[in-house]
Amino acid sequence: MQLGIDFTDRHVVVFGGTTGINFGIAEAFARQGARVTVASRKRENVDAAVDSLGRHGGAVHGVVADVRDFDAVGRAFAESVARFGPIDVLISGAAGNFLCEAKDMSSNGFKVVVDIDLVGTFHVLRQAHAHLRKPGGAVINITAPQSFVPMRYQAHASAAKAGVDQFTRVLALEWGGEGVRLNSISPGPIDGTEGFRKLMAPTPEDREFARTQVPLQRFGSLDDIANLALFLASPYAAYISGAIVPCDGGGAFESVKPALEAAGRSLSTSWVA
Ligand code: COA
Ligand code: NAP
Numbered sequence: 001m002q003l004g005i006d007f008t009d010r011h012v013v014v015f016g017g018t019t020g021i022n023f024g025i026a027e028a029f030a031r032q033g034a035r036v037t038v039a040s041r042k043r044e045n046v047d048a049a050v051d052s053l054g055r056h057g058g059a060v061h062g063v064v065a066d067v068r069d070f071d072a073v074g075r076a077f078a079e080s081v082a083r084f085g086p087i088d089v090l091i092s093g094a095a096g097n098f099l100c101e102a103k104d105m106s107s108n109g110f111k112v113v114v115d116i117d118l119v120g121t122f123h124v125l126r127q128a129h130a131h132l133r134k135p136g137g138a139v140i141n142i143t144a145p146q147s148f149v150p151m152r153y154q155a156h157a158s159a160a161k162a163g164v165d166q167f168t169r170v171l172a173l174e175w176g177g178e179g180v181r182l183n184s185i186s187p188g189p190i191d192g193t194e195g196f197r198k199l200m201a202p203t204p205e206d207r208e209f210a211r212t213q214v215p216l217q218r219f220g221s222l223d224d225i226a227n228l229a230l231f232l233a234s235p236y237a238a239y240i241s242g243a244i245v246p247c248d249g250g251g252a253f254e255s256v257k258p259a260l261e262a263a264g265r266s267l268s269t270s271w272v273a
Contacts, residue, residue, distance in 0.1 A: 005234045008033035011084040012233075013077070015067060015124045016094025018045035020193040022142065023052075024222030025091055025229045030056040032230065037080035039063040039073075040094065059084065067094045067120030074127040086133045089233040092124040093142035095157075097198055099264050102155040110156045117160035121167060135179020138233040141168050143186045143244060144195075145256055153264035154199075165244050172242030181241040183232045188248025189256050191219040201262035210259035215250030 007029055014026040017038035030036045030053045038049045043064050050062035061083050065076040081087065096116040100109060121141055132139070146154045147161035165184060172182040189196055189210065196219070201207055211219060228247045231237055248256075 003236070005230050005236070006032060007089070007230075007233070010034045010088040011037070011080070011086065012089040012091070013037040013039070013080055013087050013128070014091040014093065015039050015065075015073075015076075016142075017091065018042070018049035018062075020195065021187055021190055021222060021225050022091060022093035023049055024226045025093070026053060027056070028223070028226035028230055029089065029233075030058050030060065033058055034089070035059040035061075035084040037061045037063065037076075037084065039065045039076045039080075041066045067123050068115045070123045070127070073123045077127050077131050081131045086137075087128060087131050088133050088137060090125070090128050090132065090137070090139045091142065091229065092121050092139070094120050094124070095142070095144075095195070097154075097157050097195060099153040099199065099260070099267055100156075101153055101264070105156065110159075113156035114160045114163075117157065118163040118167070121164050125167075125171060129175070132175075132178075132180055137180040138237075139171070139175075139180065139182040140229055140232055141182070141184040143168075143184045145186055145188065145246070145248065147186065147244075149257060151257055152261055153267070154260070168244065169242045176241055181237070183237070183240060183242070184244045185225060185228055185232070186244055186246045186248065187220060187225050188214065188246070188251075189219045189259070190225060191221065193222075199256070199260050199263060201259040202266055203262070206259055206262040210256070213251075213258060214248075218249060220247065220249060 012029040012034040016022045017026040018040040026038050046062040053060040063076040065072040143164050144161045146158040147165045168184045
C-alpha cells in the first residue's frame with residue numbers, strides 16, 4: 001500500500017502560524033493542497049507568512065489576532081470560515097516564553113505566559129468549536145516537554161503547558177462524540193526557531209553537549225514536527241485522540257534540560273526591578 005496524505009481543498013487554520021514550528025506546519029499543509037489560514041499578533045509576520053505560503057499555489061488567508069483577546073479570535077474564525085468554509089484541521093500553537101527564576105518573576109510575567117499559552121489555547125479552541133467539521137475535524141495543540149519535565153526558569157511555561165495537556169485530554173472526551181479528534185504535539189529542541197534561540201544555552205560547547213544528549217544525536221527540524229502534524233490530522237490517525245505525542249529524537253528530558261539550565265545560569269538579572 002502506498003502512503004498518500006492529501007489535504008486538497010481542506011481548510012486548515014494555524015493559530016500562531018506565522019513563524020517557526022507552526023509556520024512549518026502551515027507550509028506542510030499548503031504543500032499538500034490545503035486552503036490555509038494563519039493568524040498571529042503582528043501584521044508584518046502575517047503578511048510575510050501569507051506571501052511565503054502563497055508560493056505553493058494554493059489559497060491562503062492571513063488574520064491579525066492576539067489569542068489573549070477572545071473576541072478577536074472569534075472574528076478571525078468568522079472571517080476565515082466565510083472565506084474557506086468549515087475547519088477540517090485546527091492547529092493551536094501560539095506561545096510566549098522567557099527564562100526566569102520564579103523568585104524573580106513578576107506577577108505579570110507569570111500571567112503573560114499563562115494568558116498566551118493556556119488561556120489563549122482555550123480561546124482558540126472555544127471559538128473554533130462551532131466552525132469545526134463534525135464529524136471529521138482534527139485539532140492539534142502544540143505543547144512542550146516542560147509540561148511534564150520540571151525545568152528551572154520555566155515555572156510559567158511549565159504550568160501553562162501542563163494545563164494545555166490536560167485541556168487537550170478533557171476536550172478529547174467532550175468532543176469525541178461529535179467526531180472531532182484532539183491531540184497534542186510535544187516538540188523537542190527544534191533548531192533555528194525562536195524557542196530554541198531563547199531557551200538553549202548560548203555557548204557552542206553547551207549546545208554541542210545538548211546535541212549529544214539527544215538519543216538520535218541531532219536537534220529536530222521544522223519538517224520533523226510538520227510530518228507528525230500531517231499524520232495526526234490524516235485518516236491514518238483516525239483512532240488517535242487525547243494523545244500527547246513527543247517528537248523529540250528520543251528524549252527531550254535528557255537534551256533540553258541541561259542546555260536550558262546552562263542558559264538560565266548565564267542570565268543577566270539586569271531586567272529585575
Ligand atoms: N525576564 C523576566 N520577565 C520578563 C522577561 C524576561 N526576559 N520578558 C518579559 N518579562 C515580563 C515583563 O517584565 C512584564 O512584566 P511587568 O509588567 O511586571 O514588568 C511581563 O513579562 C510582560 O512583558 P511584555 O513585554 O509586556 O509582554 P508582551 O505581551 O509584549 O510579550 C512575551 C510577551 C514576554 C512572552 C514575549 O517574549 C513574546 O512576545 N513572546 C512571543 C515569542 C516567543 O516567546 N516565542 C517562543 C515560544 S517557545
Ligand atoms: P515562535 O516562532 O515564536 O512561534 C510563536 C508563534 O505564535 C508566532 O507565529 C507568533 O507570532 C505567535 N504568537 C505569539 N504570541 C501570540 C499571541 N499572543 N497571539 C497570537 N499569536 C501569538 O516560536 P517556536 O519556537 O516556533 O514555538 C512554536 C510552538 O512550539 C510554541 O507553542 C512552543 O511552546 C512550542 N515548542 C517549541 C520548541 C522549540 O524548540 N522551538 C520546543 C517545544 C515546544 P506573532 O509574534 O506575530 O504573534
